[in-house]
Amino acid sequence: MDRRKALKLAAGVVAGGGAGIITLSSAFKTEAQPLSPGANPEYKNTDSIWRYSLLDPELTAELAYKDYDHGSCMYATFKSVVSQLAEKYGEPYTSFPFHMMKYGHGGVGGFGTICGALNGASALIGLLVTDKTIRDNLITDILRWYENTKLPEYMPKTAIYDFLPPPTITNSVLCHVSNTNWAKKTGYKVNSLERKERCRRLTSDVAYQVTSLMNEYHTNIFIANKNDNETVRECMSCHGEQGKLVNTSGKMGCSSCHTESVGHRIFADIHYKIMKEK
Amino acid sequence: MDRRKALKLAAGVVAGGGAGIITLSSAFKTEAQPLSPGANPEYKNTDSIWRYSLLDPELTAELAYKDYDHGSCMYATFKSVVSQLAEKYGEPYTSFPFHMMKYGHGGVGGFGTICGALNGASALIGLLVTDKTIRDNLITDILRWYENTKLPEYMPKTAIYDFLPPPTITNSVLCHVSNTNWAKKTGYKVNSLERKERCRRLTSDVAYQVTSLMNEYHTNIFIANKNDNETVRECMSCHGEQGKLVNTSGKMGCSSCHTESVGHRIFADIHYKIMKEK
Structure with a gap:
């Protein structure tokens, strides 16, 4: 935990110049934001009861690794955090389905x-x-990190399947692309025990990361927009809300699907010229 | 409701020959499957309490349409159903966050x-x-339907934004692709009120569809695998778990990203030959 945390904080300081440093504000209370009862009707049963407290990312990763076999990736990531909050606070966490x-x-x-x-x-x-x-900043942070980080890097104390999955950069947050790229780069089959161990450890990495992020948010040191994606920024300068075309939305890495897209191949020269002139 | 329901049932009968008709079995009880207390530790607080009862898809669509502006698409779809169950059963639905x-x-x-x-x-x-x-069959059913159906088709009693969004087939379950294709085909900007109204009505369509599906499941008439995707079947015959390559997984429509993929363009002739020989 210390090594990663130190790296993360260091990266935060370095990236601080260009990134949106989130300072203390009313939106950054040390407990999850309590809501005025009745202010939002849809919160009437949940206001201020879904609290967070600092958790150990390493322990969370370990729990996720073990939970994986009981319900796969989404289940294990979510439960690894919420089960610890249930242990600490009881309800409403205990009854979460x-x-x-x-x-x-x-x-x-x-x-x-x-x-x-x-x-x-x-x-x-x-x-x-x-x-x-x-919320969107936190989600963007973890999705961008996943797209551009060599994963998995989690090392279990006791491996469920004794195999060290070669880490790769997926360039995508999509399961289909992430698994296909890993299978192509490593030569393992997508239905193999090796691929499963890869996803088991990847789940632990995500559980570790989201716990670190929630700790940062909880202690007012979360830095937004520190994980840039240059390609997305470049593409969206024309296609996004501020561009001339305004014909697309999203933040996913573009190149895993669009390197050879029809539009950009046919108009490659024009497009290249536009990009050069910018 | 009647027209769609009739069409759906008729389609079910027609598709029955090739589709996996789900017959009465222990997995198809009229209540959501109760679990033996203690059999699965993670269910200890939820066994047999998350019940379903028949709901009116038309009313659900209407609720989703109104809920959209309070939390967008996922929130509106989920809440449109669960809020009705909360009204009927009370807890644990009432406290769902x-x-x-x-x-x-x-x-x-x-x-x-x-x-x-x-x-x-x-x-x-x-x-x-x-x-x-x-669960996977039900999810596959609604995702395949979304990919291949001209949407939106929902007509609100009172429009929130008075605009009739041209319906299109998205060929994708991804928000980015779905919105981009719609914007390109219709000429509306992705950040326009027209696009927002499109998503508001699309949300109602999905709420309608999932309610219909749950009703079918609840009354033991759900038919699995009735929405085929020929391209996916063809691609996966080589790339999927039963193919020679076993290098990918997923069920998403392939062609929205892969028509011009690097691999298939370079090896187009070889690939075409393989496909012809099959």
Whole structure:
């Protein structure tokens, strides 16, 4: 925990110049934001009861590693954090229907969309952080980190399957792309025990990361927008809300699908010229 | 409701030959499967209490349409169903932290992955259906339907924004692709009120669909695998678990990203030959 935490804090200081440093504000209370009862009707049963307290990322990663086999990636990530809060606070955490989170395996019912560990981490952020901008910043942070980090790096004390998965950068938050890239780069089959061990450890990495993030948020040291994606920024300067085209939305890395897209191949020269002139 | 229901049942009968008709079995009780207390430790607080009862899809769609502005697509889809169950059964539905589901907007925190309405529908299925195979079948059914259906088709009694969004087939369950395709086909900007109204109505369509599906499941008439995707079947015959390559997993429509993929362009002739020989 110390090494990673130190690196993260150091990175935060370095990135601080360009990144949006979140300072103390009303949105950064040390408990999850309590809501005025009745202010938002949909919160009437939950206001100020979904609290967070500092957790040990290393222990959380270990719990996620063990939980993986009971409900896969989304379930394990979410439960690894919330089960500890249940132990500390009791209700309403104790009654949370953890089984619900099993739907996220394999990118939602095996469909290959968002990595289940990330869906679980995002659901957790959704549960604990009620401010939309901060919630989106936290989610963006962990999804960007996942896209651009060589994973898995988690080392279990006792391996469930004794195999050291080669770490790779996935360039995508989609389960389908993440697994396919890993299988192609390493030569292992997607239905192999090796790939499963990769996802088991990846789940622990995400559990570790979301716990670190929640600790940072909880102690007012979370730095937003520190994980840039230059390609996305470049593409969105034309296609996004501030661009000329305004014909797309999203923050996912573009290049895993769009390097050879029809539009950019046909108009490659024009596009290249536009980009050069910018 | 009647027209759609009739069409759906008729389609079910027609598709029955090739589709996996789910017959009465221990996994198809008329209540969500109760679990033996203590059999699965993670269910200890939830066994047999997350029940479903038949709901009116039309009313659910209407609720989703109104809920959209309070928390976007995932939140509205999920809440439109669960709030009705809360009204009928009280706890534990009443205390469900609906606010959590706001994280799914714009494909998870605006990242553009899975359409939030589908994430909400899948979470709902995850909450109410504990058998993995059936859960995945239900999720696959609604995601395939979304990919291949001209949407939105919901017509509100009173429009929040008075605009009839042109319906399109998205060919993708990803928010980013779904919105981009719609913007390109219709000419509306992704940040426009028109696009927002499109998503508001699309959310109602998904809420309608998942309610219909849950009704079918609840009354033992759900038919699995009735929404085929020929391209996926073809691609996975080589790349999937039963193929020679076994280098990918997922069920998403392939062609929205892969028509011009590097591999298939370079090896187009070889690939075409293989496909012809099959």
